[in-house]
Amino acid sequence: MSDVIEYTKKKLPANWNKTGIVLFALGLILVILSFMTDVSRSSFNAVVFLTFLTSIGLGSLFWIATEYLSGAVWSTPFRRVAEFLASLLIILPLAALPSYFNLHDVFHWTHLEVVKGDAYLSAKQPYLNVPFFTIRTIAFFLIWIIFYFYITRNSLKQDTTKDQNLTKKNLRWSAIFIPIFALTITFFSIDWLMSLEPHWFSTIFGVYYFAGTALASMAAITYLVVKLNEKGYFVEGLVSDHYYSFGALLFGFLNFWAYIAFSQFLLIWYANLPEETLWFLQKWEGNWLYFSILLIIIHFVVPYFALLSQPAKMDPKRLKFMSLWILFAHYFDLYWISMPTYSEFAFMPGWIELGFIILTIGVIILVFNWKANKENLVPIGDPKLKRGIKFRL
Amino acid sequence: MSEKILYSYTALFDTPNQIIKAAKKVKEEGYTKYDVNTPYPIHGMDAAMELKPSLLPYVALVVGLTAAISMIIFLWWQNTIDYPLNIGGKPFFALPAYIPVTFEVTVLSASIATVVAMLFFVFKFPNNVHPLHDTDYMKRVSVDKYGISIQAEDPLFEAEKVKSLFNSLGASSITPIYYSDELVNFKPKILEPKFISFLIILFIVVSGATYITLNKLLFLPPYSWMMVQDKVIAQKTSDFFGGGSGMLTPVKGTVARGFLPYKFDKKPELAAKELVNPLMPVKKNIELGKTKFNIYCSPCHGYHAEGKSRLRGQFPIPPSLHSDKVRNWSDGRIYHVITEGQNVMPSYAHQLSRQERWAIVLYIRALQRSLNAKESDLQ
Structure with a gap:
């Protein structure tokens, strides 16, 4: 391989930054207004906001680690997109603040007088108490940021030094990261989503959140890569063989999510124990019934058939549309998990929800834009890059 | 065997890059009846040969959907109409419980149907011979060479032109392949009396051996201990009382405790x-x-x-x-x-x-x- 890859750094389209700022400002105003009108409801939305950003950021770091561990070459040309998205991890502590300041509104187990009279909650108290909760959350953020920092720093260094040992170093970091990732994401989901309903427990819940995380972050990566590739940001460009791999991963994780979600439901439905069924019963009453049915359709049925055939997995238009769809489905999923605790019966989303969605989009665009304009969009020093660009099925 | 009939001209190449180039070139020249043989799947070959996507996925889709729908209907009929049973207080039509079964049946029927369709439509079963079988060409491309073969059936086929095309592409060796006797006189052997009787004998041997193993061999001594017990077995002779009977008849004029005869039979x-x-x-x-x-x-x-x-x-x-x-x-x-x-x-x-x-x-x-x-x- 004699030829060197020629890469000249291009700025992202200027309107991206503008869109990001407008959405962020609009979202922020709406969120502040909503905190002024309805603190409790806004805090629940803030939990969805936090867990969604975690999904995208942490999921992207997971895909980066997976690339190093599996020695994949097809994903090398656009690995930077995942790295930029992973930088959402840095702002997670900020994103956690709005709900953290209103823990009392969100988490039933923070009410000590209730815990005292409740056998279940007092048994769980050694784990579910505010100081330990705070320590855990900070520890998770720290661990993720450390891994993010080292892995992306090595990757960036490679751009100038072209040192192949850095790939090996990152391989080691990834190998350590994966088991820690499995544990931290499980406990994070237990802390922030499962303990919303502190009487309820499901041993598969961590996997359920992971399935959504991997799917949503892959969808975010897919959307950005396809969009940037159409504007010619990836040197020689990615082809349908790369697209097919995106489509296949999205399709695979859609099925994985459905499999896990159904496994969780089936066992609880079969055993029919009151302490387990309450979580699903809540979501099968009032307006939540329509949300639950919609979730099955939005998160599984429609994308399943939309991505089933081989040509559909390679079609850039279809991929862009479906990845946005899946991102929305994941937000909807998290919303469906958390909100029934806030309001058990007749409930309709309103402008408060819209504000949080706008803020989420704005934050993701701004963070991505900031990183993408600062650093190379292609890891030009990576030894796998050449093979990645020439990747054919 | 009178005259050999030409099947194709084959060429061997040394590197995967050469074979991709060769496949592209052959396609460009307008040949339609040609094939590439390599020891392993080569990335980019589908594109080089401009292959159309296979029709097998549609077989899988149609059969899978049919199986899924009929399984749901069957379970509904069985559990609500034919034999309704109350299981754990669940409704008779308990959809969540049907999904695993439906899923398994869908996957199983779709995969079996795909394999069967592949055998019959792609491999032309029961035909099991091909001119390329047992040739030196096939032996080489199964190990370390990359081969391409252009069939004589192709409308553009001319032996000299094909040879010069292969030469210009840098082929390491070029050989013609002829139909074998077997192929020219091919008859499906699947209905031959010998084969059928072999199947019947195989069936008898396997089922007989299974029966003997499960019912006799497993209970040879010392594993017969559960069957040899000191007890009366109904309808079997016993030496205990003498006279071969396992039980004695009651003494005349007595009744067992708690078994007083009912006096008002039919009255x-x-x-x-x-x-x-x-x-x-x-x-x-x-x-x-x-x-x-x-x-x-x-x-x-x-x-x-x-x-x-x-x-x-x-x-x-x-x-x-x-x-x-x-x-x-x-x-x-x-x-x-x-x-x-x-x-x-x-x-x-x-x-x-x-x-x-x-x-x-x-x-x-x-x-x-x-x-x-x-x-x-x-x-």
């Missing part, structure tokens, strides 16, 4: 007249009657003897026990029906002891009284 009128309830109508006896009534009688007669059967019409519904006829029966008459049965009602003499039968009579009386209370009961 309901006599039973009604002569039998008297030996139990007192006290709480203990009535509660025993209630328990036994709810177990044995209520499935057909209903919990309150009103004739409200729980058997979903799978057994004729008996009349109410609150009718004037039954109310005017004596205790002995009711006892007789429980003991001997009546119409389609079978005898309960084996399930219920005498005392229990009399207790049920007491409970039935209590139920009857509850609908026809006397003036004195109200005080």
Whole structure:
């Protein structure tokens, strides 16, 4: 391989930054207004906001680690997109603040007088108490940021030094990261989503959140890569063989999510124990019934058939549309998990929800834009890059 | 064997890059009947040969969807119409429970259908010969070479032109392939008497061996210990008492304890007249009657003897026990029906002891009284 890859750094389209700022400002105003009108409801939305950003950021770091561990070459040309998205991890502590300041509104187990009279909650108290909760959350953020920092720093260094040992170093970091990732994401989901309903427990819940995380972050990566590739940001460009791999991963994780979600439901439905069924019963009453049915359709049925055939997995238009769809489905999923605790019966989303969605989009665009304009969009020093660009099925 | 018929010209190449270039070039020249053989799948070959996507996915889709839908319909029919069973209080049509089964059946039928379609439509089963089989060309491309073969059937085929094309692409060797005798005179061998009889013998041997293994070999001594026991086996000779019989007949004129013969066989009128309830109508006896009534009688007669059967019409519904006829029966008459049965009602003499039968009579009386209370009961 004699030829060197020629890469000249291009700025992202200027309107991206503008869109990001407008959405962020609009979202922020709406969120502040909503905190002024309805603190409790806004805090629940803030939990969805936090867990969604975690999904995208942490999921992207997971895909980066997976690339190093599996020695994949097809994903090398656009690995930077995942790295930029992973930088959402840095702002997670900020994103956690709005709900953290209103823990009392969100988490039933923070009410000590209730815990005292409740056998279940007092048994769980050694784990579910505010100081330990705070320590855990900070520890998770720290661990993720450390891994993010080292892995992306090595990757960036490679751009100038072209040192192949850095790939090996990152391989080691990834190998350590994966088991820690499995544990931290499980406990994070237990802390922030499962303990919303502190009487309820499901041993598969961590996997359920992971399935959504991997799917949503892959969808975010897919959307950005396809969009940037159409504007010619990836040197020689990615082809349908790369697209097919995106489509296949999205399709695979859609099925994985459905499999896990159904496994969780089936066992609880079969055993029919009151302490387990309450979580699903809540979501099968009032307006939540329509949300639950919609979730099955939005998160599984429609994308399943939309991505089933081989040509559909390679079609850039279809991929862009479906990845946005899946991102929305994941937000909807998290919303469906958390909100029934806030309001058990007749409930309709309103402008408060819209504000949080706008803020989420704005934050993701701004963070991505900031990183993408600062650093190379292609890891030009990576030894796998050449093979990645020439990747054919 | 008269004259050899040319099947194709083949060329071997040394590197995957060469074979991709060759495939592209052959395609560009306009050949349609050609194929590439390589030791492993090569990335980018589909594009180089401009292959159309296979039709097999559609077979999988159609068969899979059909299987899924018919499985759901079958489960619905089985669980709500044909044999409704109450399982754990779930509804008869319990969709979540059907999904794993439906999923398995879908995957299984789709994959089997795809394999069968591949065998028959792609591999042309039962044809199992191909001109390229057992040639040196095929041996080389199974190990370390990359080969391409252009068939003589191709409308553009001219031996010299093909050879020069291969040469210009840098082929390391070029060989013609001829049809073998076997292929020219090909007849499917699947219906040959020899093959059929082989299948039949195979079937007999395998099923016989399975039977012998599962039923005989597994119980050879010392593993026969569960079958050799010191006990009387019904309908088998026994040496214990002598005379070969496993049991002795009772001495004449005696009866076993608790097995007094019933004197009023087929004589309901006599039973009604002569039998008297030996139990007192006290709480203990009535509660025993209630328990036994709810177990044995209520499935057909209903919990309150009103004739409200729980058997979903799978057994004729008996009349109410609150009718004037039954109310005017004596205790002995009711006892007789429980003991001997009546119409389609079978005898309960084996399930219920005498005392229990009399207790049920007491409970039935209590139920009857509850609908026809006397003036004195109200005080």
